Amino acid sequence: MINLIVVGICGKMSGSVVSAIDQEQDMQIVSGIEAVGHPLISQPIGKGFIQANLSSIIKEADVVAEFAIPEITLDNIRIAAKAKKPYIIGTTGLKDLSKIKQYADKIPILISTNFSLGVNVLFNLTQKTAQALKDFDIEIIEAHHKTKRDAPSGTAKKLAEVISIVGGNNPTVHSIRAGDIVGEHTVMFTGKGERLELIHHATSRNAFANGVIKAIRFMYKQKPGLYAMQDVLFSK
Numbered sequence: 001m002i003n004l005i006v007v008g009i010c011g012k013m014s015g016s017v018v019s020a021i022d023q024e025q026d027m028q029i030v031s032g033i034e035a036v037g038h039p040l041i042s043q044p045i046g047k048g049f050i051q052a053n054l055s056s057i058i059k060e061a062d063v064v065a066e067f068a069i070p071e072i073t074l075d076n077i078r079i080a081a082k083a084k085k086p087y088i089i090g091t092t093g094l095k096d097l098s099k100i101k102q103y104a105d106k107i108p109i110l111i112s113t114n115f116s117l118g119v120n121v122l123f124n125l126t127q128k129t130a131q132a133l134k135d136f137d138i139e140i141i142e143a144h145h146k147t148k149r150d151a152p153s154g155t156a157k158k159l160a161e162v163i164s165i166v167g168g169n170n171p172t173v174h175s176i177r178a179g180d181i182v183g184e185h186t187v188m189f190t191g192k193g194e195r196l197e198l199i200h201h202a203t204s205r206n207a208f209a210n211g212v213i214k215a216i217r218f219m220y221k222q223k224p225g226l227y228a229m230q231d232v233l234f235s236k
C-alpha cells in the first residue's frame with residue numbers, strides 16, 4: 001500500500017486527486033496539509049487528518065504530492081529531503097527551480113506543470129513540429145479559469161521551452177482567464193498560405209488526476225533524481 005500526503009488538500013486540483021486515489025486499491029491518503037488557520041484543520045481525510053505541519057506527519061508517507069502555492073514548495077522539499085520521501089510538485093508558478101532541484105540528489109522529485117497524458121504528448125508533437133517548421137511564426141494560446149493565480153500557465157512556458165530547444169521561432173504567448181475553463185492550450189504555426197494548429201483541451205481535472213496516479217506509482221519506486229512526466233509516460 002502506498003501512503004500519501006497531499007499538500008493543499010482542500011484545493012480544486014487536490015479534490016480530483018483525492019477522488020482518483022480513492023478508486024485505487026494500492027494507495028491511500030494518510031494526511032493532507034493546509035495552512036495554519038484553515039477551517040478544515042483536524043478534519044478527517046483518508047486514514048488520517050488534515051494538518052498544518054508537514055514535518056510532524058511526513059514519516060507516515062511514502063510519497064508527498066503538492067498542489068498548493070509556490071511560496072511553500074521549497075520549505076516542503078527541505079522537509080521531504082530530511083525525511084527521505086519522494087515529492088511530486090504539481091504547483092505551478094515556481095520562481096526559483098534551481099534551489100528545488102538541488103534536493104534531487106537526496107530524494108526523487110518530479111516536477112510537472114501538467115499531468116495530463118495528452119499534454120505530455122503535445123510537448124513532443126510541438127517540439128517535432130517546431131523543428132520541421134523553423135520559418136513559421138508560432139503563437140501559444142492558453143485559457144484557464146479566472147481564479148488561476150499564474151499567467152502564462154506553466155504548460156505554456158514549457159511549450160515555449162521545448163520550441164526554443166530545437167531553435168524554433170520565439171513564440172508569442174496569449175493568456176485568457178475566464179469562467180471555469182479547466183485548461184486549454186493551442187500551439188499555432190503560421191507560414192505563407194498555411195497554418196497548423198496543435199490543440200489540447202482538458203475538459204475535467206480527471207485528466208490531470210489520472211496522470212498523478214501514474215506519477216505516484218512511478219515515484220514510489222524511484223531513486224533520488226529529478227523526474228518529469230515524460231519519464232512516467234515512457235518508463236516500462
Ligand SMILES: NC(=O)c1ccc[n+]([C@@H]2O[C@H](COP(=O)([O-])OP(=O)(O)OC[C@H]3O[C@@H](n4cnc5c(N)ncnc54)[C@H](OP(=O)(O)O)[C@@H]3O)[C@@H](O)[C@H]2O)c1
Pocket residue numbers: 007008009010011012013014033034035036038066067068069070072089090091092093112113114115116148208
Ligand atoms: N500540474 C498540473 O497538472 C496542475 C493541474 C491543475 C492545477 N495545478 C496547479 O496546482 C496549484 C493548485 O491549483 P488549484 O486549482 O487546486 O488551486 P486552489 O483550488 O486554490 O488550491 C490550492 C490549495 O492550497 C491551499 N494552500 C494555500 N496556502 C497553503 C499553505 N501555506 N499550506 C498548505 N496549503 C495551502 C489553498 O488553501 P486556501 O484556499 O485556504 O488558500 C488551497 O486549498 C496551482 O499552482 C495550479 O496551477 C497544476
